[in-house]
Amino acid sequence: MTAQLTIGKLAQAAGVNIETIRYYQRRGLLDIPAKPLGGHRRYSAEHTKRVRFIKRAQALGFTLEEIGGLLTLDEACTCSETRALAVHKLEAIEQKMADLASMRQALDDLVQQCDAGDGGANCPIIDALVSA
Incomplete structure (x- = not known):
């Protein structure tokens, strides 16, 4: 038992x-x-x-x-169907990673614009978000 x-x-x-x-x-x-x-x-x-x-x-x-x-x-x-689901999940993860890399690059660019700014009243990050 x-x-x-x-x-x-x-x-x-x-x-x-x-x-x-x-x-x-x-x-x-x-x-x-x-x-x-x-x-x-x-x-x-x-x-x-x-x-x-x-x-x-x-x-x-x-x-x-x-x-x-x-x-x-x-x-x-049904291993073949399970494999197909795993492949689909892998593709979705890879797409999310690509999206995250794009988001990271966009935020990095905005931070660099902010660092290069003169510290004036307009924040490049806020301006970019408002005009998007």
């Missing part, structure tokens, strides 16, 4: 808080085990693995909706 955990021990083992476990249950990402009469729900090692999977997928930028899709694909053993 495998070790059975209370919700508190599950949360601790997975590195989350109890409300996170309950939220994942409400979202349908984590099964709610049956509650024995007069007892507490018991969670298995599989529950711990699933919560850790969800947290790792979130750290990679997947939304909870996307994670639900990944879990469904895992159960259906």
Whole structure:
């Protein structure tokens, strides 16, 4: 028989808080085990693995909706579809990085304009934001 955990021990083992476990249950990402009469729900090692999977997928930028899709694909053993989702997520991350690089450059240019200014009443940064 495998070790059975209370919700508190599950949360601790997975590195989350109890409300996170309950939220994942409400979202349908984590099964709610049956509650024995007069007892507490018991969670298995599989529950711990699933919560850790969800947290790792979130750290990679997947939304909870996307994670639900990944879990469904895992159960259906469809690696090619899972790969396609990962490629799509990678492309989205690369686009965000390009957007952030553009934002960084624009802000750097504005800061340099401000540094080169004469300290007058008009701030180049504010002026650029107003006229954009």
